[in-house]
Amino acid sequence: MNIDFPQNTILEDETVLLRPLQESDVENLLEISINEPETWKYSLVQANGKENLEKYIQIALKARENGTEFPFIVFDKKSGKYAGSTRFYDINLAFKTLQLGYTWYGKDFRGTGLNKRCKFLLLQFAFETLGTERVEFRADNNNQRSIAAMKSIGCTVEGVMRNHMPTLGSAIRRDSIILSILRNEWFDNVKENLKNKL
Template sequence: MITTPQLSNQTILEDDFVLLRPLLASDVENLLEISFNEPETWQYSLVRANGEQNLIHYIQLALKARENNTEFPFIVFDKKSGKYAGSTRFYDINLGFKTLQLGYTWYGKAFRGTGLNKHCKFLLLQFAFETLGVERVEFRADASNLRSIAAMKSIGCQVEGVMRSHMPTLGSAVRRDSIILSILKNEWFDGVKEQLKNKL
């Protein structure tokens, strides 16, 4: 487990609409319906969670990364419907440099476009900047994943550039370009926080 007292098995982020808690091995059951019925959710991911075995493997990798202190995965619970909506995480955590990335975010179809993502991002960014004290939160996406890029821009992310031929894509000889976006601590306090809060 990550040793900072702010990130532990007891770390829960929530508001009136959403709750994020640490991902558990037993959460396979909570995410299985999306895994079976919506395999396209992982179209842009190198690690797929479609189907029970892939989902088990996905969660095992996430939990191993948490043990290695490099990632902290959450499961997302939608309070309005009373259902589990998906998962997200902090990764590439470097508290010495006061940086981390926010990603591996996916939700079932029923939860997209509902405002759930903005509530999650507000809680995660608030925690990163105001509790963990990081100076920079980075986001990455496949440069062709326009839905994801639009979502990141809508919460206040600034585009920094594109890393060309950055990584492979699953089952294809084509390599992906990755777009890099970020929010800085001063940007969060100077307007991003209030703008995002007003969209909730």
């Protein structure tokens, strides 16, 4: 059973807007896609170059149609530019769980506080609107920047799945680190701590 997101779900505050990803967003994300190859270093689905970006978006939109994912494009209100993308995935209403990931931003938006603002809006929506009990995060265990970002928003490390999955275009398999935030943690302290960092 899947969560039925309203197709017009928009999350925003005074500095950032997350709206549903659309096919036409290829143009909005193309500059990052083409000019910043380091963005895809740890990604399991590459979106480098126009053709790969088109495929990336098509896959995301198909998953939204199937009700298992809900992808957003991220718009930075301060600069007036599109910053990247993020999504809910592995949505399971029966278990009241979902994962938050496929998150990437152009280099101009990293370290600006944009990610924390996005995560606050997404977590607030997940726990307070959808009523989820657990939000899970995963990353390549070598992706220290991503892991540090997840810890800084209040995620708890649960462990590492060794030799978990192949890395893109390589015979090498990655270890995946698992982190999460639980509903009670959100209301007890994570929400307030994260809000104070915005």
